[in-house]
Amino acid sequence: MVGAPAAMVSLTAKGNAGPTLKGMPHMPRQTPSPQGAVVEFENVSKTFHSPKGPVHAVNGLTMSMQAGQTIAFLGPNGAGKSTSLNMLLGLSRPDSGRVALFGGTAAEAIKHGKVGAMLQSGGLMSDVTVQEQVQLWAKLHPRPIPVSEALKRANIADLADRRVDKLSGGQQQRVQFAMAIIGDSPLIVLDEPTTGMDVENRQAFWATMRERALEGKTVLFATHYLEEADQFAERVIVINKGRLLADGTSAEIKASAGAKRLSFRLPGVQDAALYRLPNLVHVERQADVVRLQTSDSDATLYALLDAGLRPTDIEIQPLGLEQAFLAITAEDNNHSGGPADGATLEAAR
Amino acid sequence: MNSTITLTKLDVLRVLRNTRYLIFAIAMPSVLYIAIGNSTKQTNGVEFKAYYMLAMATYGAFAGALMNNSIRIATERKTGWTRQLRLTSLPGGGYVFSKVVTSLVTTIPSVLVVFALGGTVFGVHMDAWKWVANAVVLWLASMVFVSLAVAIGYRFDPETAQPAVMLVFFPMAILGGLWFPLEGTLDKIGKWFPTYQAHKLGTDIITDGKISMESVGIIGGWAVLFAALAVVSYRAAQDQ
Numbered sequence: 120m121v122g123a124p125a126a127m128v129s130l131t132a133k134g135n136a137g138p139t140l141k142g143m144p145h146m147p148r149q150t151p152s153p154q155g156a157v158v159e160f161e162n163v164s165k166t167f168h169s170p171k172g173p174v175h176a177v178n179g180l181t182m183s184m185q186a187g188q189t190i191a192f193l194g195p196n197g198a199g200k201s202t203s204l205n206m207l208l209g210l211s212r213p214d215s216g217r218v219a220l221f222g223g224t225a226a227e228a229i230k231h232g233k234v235g236a237m238l239q240s241g242g243l244m245s246d247v248t249v250q251e252q253v254q255l256w257a258k259l260h261p262r263p264i265p266v267s268e269a270l271k272r273a274n275i276a277d278l279a280d281r282r283v284d285k286l287s288g289g290q291q292q293r294v295q296f297a298m299a300i301i302g303d304s305p306l307i308v309l310d311e312p313t314t315g316m317d318v319e320n321r322q323a324f325w326a327t328m329r330e331r332a333l334e335g336k337t338v339l340f341a342t343h344y345l346e347e348a349d350q351f352a353e354r355v356i357v358i359n360k361g362r363l364l365a366d367g368t369s370a371e372i373k374a375s376a377g378a379k380r381l382s383f384r385l386p387g388v389q390d391a392a393l394y395r396l397p398n399l400v401h402v403e404r405q406a407d408v409v410r411l412q413t414s415d416s417d418a419t420l421y422a423l424l425d426a427g428l429r430p431t432d433i434e435i436q437p438l439g440l441e442q443a444f445l446a447i448t449a450e451d452n453n454h455s456g457g458p459a460d461g462a463t464l465e466a467a468r
Numbered sequence: 469m470n471s472t473i474t475l476t477k478l479d480v481l482r483v484l485r486n487t488r489y490l491i492f493a494i495a496m497p498s499v500l501y502i503a504i505g506n507s508t509k510q511t512n513g514v515e516f517k518a519y520y521m522l523a524m525a526t527y528g529a530f531a532g533a534l535m536n537n538s539i540r541i542a543t544e545r546k547t548g549w550t551r552q553l554r555l556t557s558l559p560g561g562g563y564v565f566s567k568v569v570t571s572l573v574t575t576i577p578s579v580l581v582v583f584a585l586g587g588t589v590f591g592v593h594m595d596a597w598k599w600v601a602n603a604v605v606l607w608l609a610s611m612v613f614v615s616l617a618v619a620i621g622y623r624f625d626p627e628t629a630q631p632a633v634m635l636v637f638f639p640m641a642i643l644g645g646l647w648f649p650l651e652g653t654l655d656k657i658g659k660w661f662p663t664y665q666a667h668k669l670g671t672d673i674i675t676d677g678k679i680s681m682e683s684v685g686i687i688g689g690w691a692v693l694f695a696a697l698a699v700v701s702y703r704a705a706q707d708q
Contacts, residue, residue: 210551229555236555242547246482258474259556298552 156222157306157337158184158207163216164361165202176202177213178361184339184354186305189332191348191355191369192341195448199361200341201239204310207339208236220306228306232261235304237295239311243283250279253297260302272330273297274323288315296324300331307331309340313347325351345441357444359451369440376400376443379416383423383430384408396422400446412438412446472562475553479570483536484577493532493578497524500647501582506590511649512668513675518594519649521586522602522670527646528578529610530663533571534617534640535633541567541621542629545705564618564702571614579603594674602670605679609666612691613640619697622705662690 165177177199184190194200205211206218209225220228228234244252253270257263270276273296278286283294292315299307307328313321328351332338342348348355349369357365357372365372386407393402393409398419401412409430413419416435423430438446483489505520512519544550553563583603586592594602616636624632641647643654644663658664665683672680 208555210554230557232557234555238548238551238555240548241552242544242549243552244478244482244549245543246485247478251478251481255474255478256556259471259553259558261557 156183157186157188157220158182158339159217159219159222160203160207161217161219163203163206163213163218165199165206165211165213175361177206179216180358180361180363181216182356182363182366184337186337187332187335189328189338189351189353190340191352192339192358193345193348193355193444194341194358194364198358198448200358201310202361203358204238204308204341208234208238208308232302233304234306234308235260235299235302236308237299237310237312239314241295243291243294245282245284247283248280249275249283249286249294249297252283252294253301256298256301260304262303263301264303266301269297269301272300272327274320289317289320292316293320293324296327300327304336306337306339309338311342312340313342313344321347345439345444349440355440357447359448364451365447372447373438373440373443374414376414376438376446379413380410380434380436380438380442381413381416381419382408382410382432382434382436384432385428385430388428392426392428395426412442469559471556471558472565475558475562476566476569479566480573483570483574486536488539489532489536489574492535493528493574494581496531497528497578497582498585500524500527501585502589505586512671514671515592517586517590518592518674519671521582521590521592522606522667522674523646525579525582525603525606526610526644526663526667526670527641528582529575529606530613530640530644530646530666531637532575532578533610533613534637536574537567537571537614537617538620538624538629538633539626541618542624543626545622546626567618567621568614571617572611575607575610579606598673598677601673605669605673606666609662609669609687612662612687612694615691615698616694619694619701622698622701660686662687 160180160182163177163180164175167174167176180199180203192200192204202211206213207220207225209218209220209229218225221233225234244255247255249270250266254266257266257269263269267276270279273293275290275293275297278290278294283291286294292312296309296312299309299312309328313324316324325347328338328340340347340352352369355365355367355369355372356363365375367375384407388409390402390404393399393404393411396411396413396419398413398415399411400414403410403412411419420433420435501520501524505517505524507516507520509516550563580603583599587599620629620632620636640661640663643650643658644661645655645658645667646663650658650664659668665686669679669683669687672678672683
């Protein structure tokens with residue numbers, strides 16, 4: 120049962136929502152980190168020092184990823200995603216805590232060709248062709264797949280003879296993708312992989328990623344496209360302000376966020392009557408139309424009817440991962456005093 | 469080591485394809501030489517056409533060594549290319565190694581093209597061993613600027629690396645007496661520059677077949693200074 124409306128959570132980007140209620144608490148699922156985890160973070164922290172004072176980019180992050188999983192890594196801008204990925208890949212060192220790849224250091228794993236990565240900030244060479252660029256990457260990995268195969272999978276076979284620096288952003292993104300898979304590495308890390316790709320290439324990209332996952336590879340990707348996380352990830356990790364906020368399947372995260380929207384028309388209803396309903400996460404009113412976000416739409420609806428109210432035009436819709444993501448990060452920010460320094464809810468568009 | 473060699477080969481190839489390199493290190497010294505160098509009057513004890521051939525060969529080699537790597541390293545750090553390389557089996561120093569070797573290789577054509585022009589078009593004559601000695605000496609002396617390029621590349625952004633390079637390039641070219649022979653005060657200042665001394669090593673070889681220890685000492689001093697700068701900026705960049 121929901122108690123008094125303790126905290127106000129605004130779920131809409133412009134902050135013009137009606138009265139809101141804080142719903143059920145959701146705790147990050149603590150995953151045990153057994154032997155043989157591909158990625159392990161143990162109480163990892165990283166602080167940057169800016170003129171305005173210290174920024175705790177990653178703050179006691181603990182998580183682990185098992186072989187063969189496809190994992191989406193989500194968080195608002197400034198949540199610490201890129202910092203975490205950089206530490207994961209050994210590009211920067213944590214101030215405290217432990218990061219392990221395949222039970223050892225990132226440098227060792229990379230040296231043995233166990234990691235294929237596609238960085239958001241990853242540059243390409245100038246004055247070389249696509250073929251030469253990818254060929255180089257094949258030579259820099261111990262067990263590469265044929266270059267022609269990588270070009271085909273990345274849908275750039277027709278660009279092989281073009282100069283890399285003359286390509287469009289989306290085309291360069293696909294070159295990066297070919298480089299990430301050429302090493303046939305058991306772990307593939309992708310930071311915003313489909314940014315700049317058109318719909319067709321995005322679909323081709325995910326089809327290829329799905330094949331890699333079926334081969335038993337671990338695929339970890341950060342993205343702003345929450346539909347992609349919803350569709351392709353079997354596990355979703357959400358971080359906020361450098362901490363683990365939620366960890367589970369997409370369905371679990373939607374459920375924990377209050378994953379149904381119950382809307383109806385009910386002229387003249389008192390706000391207080393609405394607030395008494397169980398399992399509420401968020402309440403929105405526009406004149407006679409009431410929209411509730413609820414973690415248990417059945418219970419909420421029954422309670423509404425039991426209270427003697429007779430709403431019309433009743434609709435129950437599942438919420439997408441995007442709304443769930445917004446709900447849990449907004450709630451978390453509200454809980455602990457606003458977003459981290461510089462953080463914005465980019466997904467709230 | 470294999471991966472480093474692969475990277476180096478591609479790095480050499482792309483410099484040879486690069487327009488900036490072709491203009492500054494090959495075309496400009498050749499054109500200047502053809503335009504200005506055709507004179508038999510004596511300058512510093514040698515015919516001007518030999519004097520200016522050495523000047524332009526030094527100029528091409530030093531410009532190539534200085535310009536390519538400084539801008540490239542700065543740019544490739546900025547675009548994240550150096551980060552990308554850290555996600556491969558390439559050893560830690562492989563990138564810098566590749567850049568240095570690329571400079572060693574891509575300064576050779578600058579010397580050879582100008583020497584070929586001198587030997588054929590202008591009919592510069594000297595003993596065969598002097599041609600070889602001159603080519604090797606000028607090439608080695610221009611290597612001083614390979615480490616300076618590394619220092620600039622790791623210290624500056626792509627935007628600021630360009631002016632930093634120019635700030636070094638013009639005094640080194642002009643006070644080194646590479647564009648026109650120096651006299652009086654300019655000559656007294658110029659002799660402390662490595663470009664001046666590299667060129668002088670060349671004319672010394674032609675006139676009396678000897679290598680002056682004073683020239684070697686001055687060039688060596690700059691080499692040590694630039695190498696130290698390179699190490700300092702490289703280390704500072706790694707810590708970021």
